[in-house]
Amino acid sequence: MRLLKALGKINSERLTSFHMPGHKNGRLIGESLKPFLAYDITEIPGADNLHHSESCIEETKIAVSEYYGSKVSEILVGGSTVGLISAILGATNRGDEILINRNAHQSIYNAVELNGLKPFFIAPEFDDHLSIPIGIDAHRLRSRIEDMSAPKACVLTYPTYEGICYPIEDLIDACHDAGMIVIVDEAHGAHLKLFGGPYKSSLELGADIVIQSFHKTLPAMTQTACIHFSVSNRLSDFQLETILWHLKALQTSSPSYVLMASIDEMLCVMETKGPEYVKWLKSRIESFYKNVSGLGTLKCCNQVNQEISKIIVSIAPEYYDNEKWNCEILAEKLRNDYQIQVEYATKSMCLLMTSIANIDDDFVRLERALGQIDVATGKSVNPLDPQTHIPLGMVYESISDPSVQVFKANEARNMTRIKVPVKECVGKLAGEYVIPYPPGIPVIVPGERITLESLRLIPETMKEIYILR
Numbered sequence: 001m002r003l004l005k006a007l008g009k010i011n012s013e014r015l016t017s018f019h020m021p022g023h024k025n026g027r028l029i030g031e032s033l034k035p036f037l038a039y040d041i042t043e044i045p046g047a048d049n050l051h052h053s054e055s056c057i058e059e060t061k062i063a064v065s066e067y068y069g070s071k072v073s074e075i076l077v078g079g080s081t082v083g084l085i086s087a088i089l090g091a092t093n094r095g096d097e098i099l100i101n102r103n104a105h106q107s108i109y110n111a112v113e114l115n116g117l118k119p120f121f122i123a124p125e126f127d128d129h130l131s132i133p134i135g136i137d138a139h140r141l142r143s144r145i146e147d148m149s150a151p152k153a154c155v156l157t158y159p160t161y162e163g164i165c166y167p168i169e170d171l172i173d174a175c176h177d178a179g180m181i182v183i184v185d186e187a188h189g190a191h192l193k194l195f196g197g198p199y200k201s202s203l204e205l206g207a208d209i210v211i212q213s214f215h216k217t218l219p220a221m222t223q224t225a226c227i228h229f230s231v232s233n234r235l236s237d238f239q240l241e242t243i244l245w246h247l248k249a250l251q252t253s254s255p256s257y258v259l260m261a262s263i264d265e266m267l268c269v270m271e272t273k274g275p276e277y278v279k280w281l282k283s284r285i286e287s288f289y290k291n292v293s294g295l296g297t298l299k300c301c302n303q304v305n306q307e308i309s310k311i312i313v314s315i316a317p318e319y320y321d322n323e324k325w326n327c328e329i330l331a332e333k334l335r336n337d338y339q340i341q342v343e344y345a346t347k348s349m350c351l352l353m354t355s356i357a358n359i360d361d362d363f364v365r366l367e368r369a370l371g372q373i374d375v376a377t378g379k380s381v382n383p384l385d386p387q388t389h390i391p392l393g394m395v396y397e398s399i400s401d402p403s404v405q406v407f408k409a410n411e412a413r414n415m416t417r418i419k420v421p422v423k424e425c426v427g428k429l430a431g432e433y434v435i436p437y438p439p440g441i442p443v444i445v446p447g448e449r450i451t452l453e454s455l456r457l458i459p460e461t462m463k464e465i466y467i468l469r
């Protein structure tokens with residue numbers, strides 16, 4: 001019996017609660033939150049235990065593993081964050097060398113710091129027009145591995161936040177050839193299995209450990225996620241046990257049954273009507289692209305290697321105005337005038353995330369809004385100046401260069417810091433992380449020498465920064 005059924009059964013017993021939680025089956029909790037509370041219970045008989053699962057939670061985990069085709073899967077209530085940290089802490093020993101794409105999520109940097117690892121960074125390739133990462137070059141990765149003396153593990157982000165599914169197999173092979181464990185941050189790829197089509201999960205492409213956020217791309221509640229160990233994983237028993245130990249140590253001992261039930265519910269949807277919903281969504285996205293193909297000033301098109309659920313909207317270069325008409329302003333307009341919230345916007349592009357839970361009316365509203373905004377915009381008067389605008393590819397190359405890493409972040413943590421105006425920080429050693437959110441990627445890491453190029457990544461609103469004295 002899986003979670004939803006087991007919780008439904010406990011519910012039907014209408015138990016008088018002399019157990020946690022303190023709301024006693026929903027009393028003294030406002031009406032708007034009540035619907036969730038039927039499942040907000042604790043580890044009473046019949047409800048199993050996430051950290052020693054034997055019955056309904058165990059069966060739900062097995063169902064997740066069978067659906068995704070892993071050897072073992074663990075469900076998570078602390079997001080991909082806890083899965084990534086546990087995977088890295090368990091797969092490496094203190095001080096080991098680890099290879100990481102420089103545009104990795106902050107949780108990966110935190111794990112590096114916690115285990116005192118020596119990071120080797122690889123700069124991703126960029127699309128210069130949209131300023132988005134589009135993948136990692138296999139030659140570059142191989143030559144970076146050659147710089148390492150005892151490479152232990154590699155963490156790759158796939159798909160990218162923007163949905164780019166670059167060819168990852170060659171990278172996985174190169175890491176395996178060097179004897180490394182491959183951990184993939186697939187926070188944005190939990191839906192790939194359901195969607196089918198050309199872009200596969202890295203679990204099917206040879207990765208050893210794959211971490212997915214269910215809540216980002218599937219109909220599941222925030223914080224729900226999963227860590228998969230692939231059938232052919234190269235982990236030793238000790239590494240696997242250490243990862244599982246970290247999951248227990250880092251996650252709450254009172255995991256939310258609402259969240260865990262949400263995972264089972266999502267799985268039920270994927271196993272039953274999921275493929276039908278995907279079919280509809282794919283055809284609706286295709287018709288969306290047709291319906292907006294006539295726009296003159298706004299551009300919406302599927303990018304090379306981009307999986308279908310993510311949509312990028314940009315402004316045609318001849319209409320772009322760095323101050324008056326960029327994609328951050330477009331996102332604000334969509335929110336304020338049309339009540340449409342995009343996932344994320346930079347000056348160069350707006351990222352929109354769809355899922356099988358979107359309905360036709362959502363797309364109709366988006367098409368109408370884009371159509372009206374498109375007509376209302378005029379010609380560019382202040383385009384991006386290519387002379388002064390440093391392409392992101394160059395910026396990431398400069399911050400991935402080994403020469404900028406003077407101290408490890410965990411070493412820098414114990415040094416004295418002072419605050420200086422951002423404009424005076426070039427050439428100094430960073431004393432803090434700078435992590436614009438979204439997307440939660442550290443653009444400055446403690447102990448790194450701050451380059452002129454890295455100033456491009458610091459938010460304009462940030463006026464001061466900690467440096468090492």
Ligand SMILES: Cc1ncc(COP(=O)(O)O)c(C=O)c1O
Nearest residue numbers: 078079080081105185187213440
């Ligand atoms: C690429 C990437 N990895 C990991 C995470 C962390 O995922 P979660 O929020 O599920 O902990 C995020 C969240 O934004 C992300 O974008």
